Amino acid sequence: MSDKVRPRILKGMRDLPPEQMRARREMIDKIRIVYERYGFAPLETPTLEYVDALGKFLPEADQPDGGIFAFRDEDREWIALRYDLTAPLSRYFAMNKATLPRPYRRYQVGPVFRMEKPGPGRYREFYQFDFDSVGTSSMLADAEACMVMCDALEALGIEAGEYMVRVNNRKVLNGVLERVAGGDTLPPEVTHQVLRSIDKLDRLGIEGVAALLGPGRKDESGDVMKGVGLSVDQIKIVVGYLTAESATRMNVCDELESLIGESAIGREGIAELREIDTALTAGGFGEDRVVFDPTVVRGLAYYTGPVFEADLTVEIVDGSGRPRQFGSVFGGGRYDDLIARFTGEKVPATGASLGVDRLLAALIELGKIDAEPATAKVLVTRLDKNLTAEYQKIAGELRSAGINTELYVGKQGIGKQFKYASATGKTVCVVLGEDEMGKGEVSIKDLRLGDELSKEIGADRKKWLEEQPAQLSVPRLGIAESVREVLARYSSN
Amino acid sequence: MSDKVRPRILKGMRDLPPEQMRARREMIDKIRIVYERYGFAPLETPTLEYVDALGKFLPEADQPDGGIFAFRDEDREWIALRYDLTAPLSRYFAMNKATLPRPYRRYQVGPVFRMEKPGPGRYREFYQFDFDSVGTSSMLADAEACMVMCDALEALGIEAGEYMVRVNNRKVLNGVLERVAGGDTLPPEVTHQVLRSIDKLDRLGIEGVAALLGPGRKDESGDVMKGVGLSVDQIKIVVGYLTAESATRMNVCDELESLIGESAIGREGIAELREIDTALTAGGFGEDRVVFDPTVVRGLAYYTGPVFEADLTVEIVDGSGRPRQFGSVFGGGRYDDLIARFTGEKVPATGASLGVDRLLAALIELGKIDAEPATAKVLVTRLDKNLTAEYQKIAGELRSAGINTELYVGKQGIGKQFKYASATGKTVCVVLGEDEMGKGEVSIKDLRLGDELSKEIGADRKKWLEEQPAQLSVPRLGIAESVREVLARYSSN
Known part of the structure; x- marks a missing residue:
């Protein structure tokens, strides 16, 4: 064929x-239980939306339509694959606002799509798992979002001390920027630049950010990054x-208050943080799980109040021996103006989004979730064509006994069938020939034990083949019981 | 706001x-258990594929790109949202053929997309749930596919007698067409027209199909449908x-054999049907669950051998009093040439696809699945702002006890909160004021009982409000136990 398709x-x-599908399903199921425990109910919106309904709120979307898969439908209207689950929620709420309860609390899980530069662990289609109160x-809703993130991570075996929920408030940031502007407000593009500079703190450190806020800086490659051009006094603020750090959430609030001065918006933000602290404390969520962290910005443009993220703080050592952290897996915040795009009236809303693939990768690396490649652990082989009906019967009996078979x-032939069994992750092969059939017996081959013994015995292969200690004859009646016993040798079955 | 987005x-x-999300998840979980019981393992492919990899196999795709959402990516290559799960499977197998076992057996569930004319129950994004052996x-693989369909439907409470799996073989059809052509082969476009005519049997009846095969026919609206133009003798064949019908699968094969004559391909098809019958019989799948039906065509162009479908045969009476059947929910067959598009070598494959939304709609209409709107059945109300910490504690205790709250x-205010509880499907409201707090008590309101009593009492509303029989005081300690008791009054909780 010369016209083959590649x-x-x-x-x-x-x-x-x-193995990843299974682990992801297990992870999603455990998180779903937590979301439902708090009373969030499922919703599913279409994969495609009108571009004007989605809006442009991606941090990367400085360029028009940047970052999204958009195209025209048969009516020449612009449609796109959703880039997150918040924009579709806003559209859904706006369309159904007459009938939906308030608060409307939903969760949604599914793929989202971004036309970004791919990289290791960065895909153009990835899963998010959101919950929101609209x-x-x-x-209380923001505090609850923090608790849900904690409970979700702990339901997956990630304990306090291995993660941290960090909370900040955009209003406090705005208050600081007001002081920077001398009581005035900064032009939006300067505000945006300052936030983007702050967002680089993890990577650049405080010196780097200070340079970015001022004249600019050279990065490792020698490229010059243009600075925001603030004065020394402004940068100091x-x-x-x-760098406002303190032992307790309350202390952080106190310290921020002294920094904020008289800024009304800043004080409003701090008052909100104090309310969140009260609710967290009443809920039993201490500083070991949720802290206030002034450096948290969150990239999305639409946040208007509290912002929060959950970071995995447990370190692993990567392939090249360097310690590595997983970083943030949940991100969210309050977006009081997003739905007003549709409705004209303010609809306050808050929630968080889980990066499913990133958390799944972490769970697998940390050994906190099983990654099993196969569904069935038992293969009923077909040694003798004439006995096919009997093989079917055995398979049927095992399945009826609840054993995936x-x-x-x-x-x-049978040799290739054993290889197939190994390749597909089976533990047990059932083998039956005319002779055994006559005796009312069946052979069960323990593939794992076989592998182990085969390694131990090494050179003495001939003897092993004759004795076949990993193979046993069992009565044809009660085959399910015998298979179950062999499977039980391996805990994960 | 004048520039509101609609x-x-x-x-x-x-x-x-x-309610639909929940029912769909339950349905998918039950089917997944069956697929895994037979040893199929999960796979997920991306939502987007290159158009040349997808190919054009939709029945509607006579027009180029008809029926699919296609557009160009940033490299100007044509990409599309997948229109089924078989084409991506073929692409996946072809890409990984060096490492995948044979047979490679996978299942996949997810949305597929078709740019077709929407109608009642016909959506442009819908779920399929496939399993295949490649x-x-x-x-044996085809026979197993039939058994899996039976087991899946029965796992959902659809019993033998309420559904029927119908099997045919494209090779037999080809044999018939050979006889029609007098031992020759018909031109492909004629073959296609004949198959399309046969596929209309359900709607047109045998007379209608005969007319379509001959000179054509007028439909109800008076439009003339052009016929295939076969002769009377050809139509007779x-x-x-x-109309070849018989009591048993074997009888159908015998009858077909006499119709097919010497056609080699036709005889091959009948021999395959006989093998399938043997396997089905050995597996205990009788004529009450799987029949051979010469009228089954299945629309897709790529089928090369056995084709099968599972129809729900149980009738319901629709809104206008007319009996209605649900029709086919599973469809599938053997497609031995599809993967050869990539590999150049034949890779035989067979499998079936479940129309998830159609089956879900049927299950809901038949009352075979619960459609619960809410996740949490308990609302902890907030009567007194000062007691918020206590409300949080109660909610936390209930959640720890495994009660979605x-x-x-x-x-x-509290009145609106009760309305909110009803609107969101709650069964229980927890209410607590200063007084009760002092006495170590909490009120539990049974919203369902309240609704019922309220209806019974009717006019005597005042008395009811005073006595509030649906509200009881319980000790603050052991609140979870008390709530559980009220929930237990309603079986579905």
Whole structure:
């Protein structure tokens, strides 16, 4: 065939094999239980939305339509694959505001799509798992979001001390910027630049950020990054704010208060943080799980109040021996103006989004979740064509007993069938020939034990083959019981 | 705001509310257990694929790119949202053929997209749930597919007699067409027209199909449908084939054999059906669950051998009093040439696809699945602002006891909170004021009982309000136990 099609997968996309699928499902199920425990109910919106409904709120979307998969439908209208689950929620709420309760509390899980430069661990289609409360301005909802993040991570075996929820408030940031502007407000593009500079703190350190806020800085490659151009005094205010650290959430609030001065918006932000602290404390969520951190900015443009993230703080050592952290897995905040784009009236809302793939990768690396490649651990082989009906019967009996069982439906001989069993992660092969059939017996091969013994015995392969200690004859009646016993040797079954 | 965005959802798309989400998840979980019971393992492929990798196999795709959402990526290459899960499987297998076992057996569930004319129950984004065995030509795999469909439907409470799996073989159809052509082969476009005519049997009846195969026919609206133009003798052969009915699968094979004559391909098809019958019988799948039906065509162009579908045969009476059937929910067959598009070598494959939304709608209509709108059945109200910490504690205790509990995080008064509880499907409200707090008590309101009593009492509303029989005081300690007792009054909790 000369006109063969080359099988290709899209740039930045991937196929998810069984072991990851299974682990992801287990992870999502555990988190879903937590979201439902707090009373969030599921919603699913379409994958495609009108571009004007989605809006442009990606941090990367300085360029028009940057970062999204957009195209025209048959009516020449611009449509796009959703880039997050918050924009569709806003559209859904606006469309159904007459009938939805307030607060409207939903969770949603599914793929989102971004046309960004792919990289290691950065895909163009990835899963998010969001929960939001729409239609309440109460700080209880924001505090609850922090608790849900804690409970979700702990439900996955990530304990206090291995993660940290960090909370800040955009209003406090705005208050600081007011002081920077001398009581005035900074032009929006300067505000944006300052926030982006602060957001680089993790990577650049406080010196780097200070340089960025002022004249600019050279990075390692020698490239010059243009600075925001603030004065030394202005930079001092921001640096003082960024370095405000204290033992308790209350102390952070006190310290911020002294930095903020008379800024009304700043004081409002601090009052909100104090409310969140009260609720967290009443809920039993101490400083070991949730802290106030002035350096948290969150990239998205639409946040208007509290912002929060959950970071995995547990370190692992990577392949090259360097310690590495996983970083933030949850991110969220309050977005009181997003739905007003549709409704004209303010609809306060808050919630958080889980980066499913990032957390899954961390759980697998930390050994906190099983990654099993196979569903069935048992293969019923077909040694003798004439006994196919009996093989089917055995497979059926095992399945009826609740044991996932594959009947070999290929056309290869028994040797290839054993190889197939290994390749597909089976633990047990059931083998039956005329002789055994006559005696009312069946052979069960323990593939794992076989592998181990085979390694131990090494050179003495002939003897091993004759004795086959990993293979046993069992009565045909009660086959399910015998198979179950062999499976029980391996805990993960 | 004059530049408000109108919140719109795309034509033919929909939002799925909690009750359907929940039912769909339950349904998918039950089917997944069956697929895994047979040893199929999960796979997920990306939502987007290159158009050349997807190919054009939609029945509607006579027009180029008809029926799919396609657009160009940033490299000007044509990409599209997948229109089924079989084409991505073929691409995946072709890309990984060196490492995948044969047979490679996977299942996949997820949305697929078709740019078709939307209608009642016909959406442009809908779920499919497929399982396939790739790399085996054994009829055991096809027979197993039929068994899996039966087991999946029965796992959902649809019993033998309420559904029927119908099996046919494209090779037999080809044999019939060979006889129609007098031992020759018909031109492909004629073959296609004949198959499309046969596929209309359900709607047109045998007379209608016969007319379509001949000179054509007028439909109800008076429009003339052009016929295939076969002769009377040719039509007789097809009609004889379509009306071949018999009590048993074996009898159908015998009858088809006499119709097919010497056609080699036709005989091959019948031999395959006989193998499938043997396997089905050995597996205990009788004529009450799987029949051979010469009228089954299945629309997709890529089928090469056995084709099958599972139809719900149980009738319901629709809104206008007319009996209605649900029709086919599973469809599938053997597609031995599809992967060869990539590999150049034949890779035999077979499998089936479940129309998730259609089956879900049927299950809900038949009352075979619960559609619960809410996740949490308990609302902890906030009567007194000063007691918020205590409300949080109660909510926390209930959650720790495994009871899904929502803490009211809105800002409305207690009356509105009760309305909110009803609107969000709660069964129980927890209420606590200073007085009760002092006495170590909490009030529990049974909203369902309240509704019932309120209806019974009717006019005597005042008395009811005073006595409030649906509200009881319970000790603050052991609140979880008391709430659980009220929830237990309603079975579905």
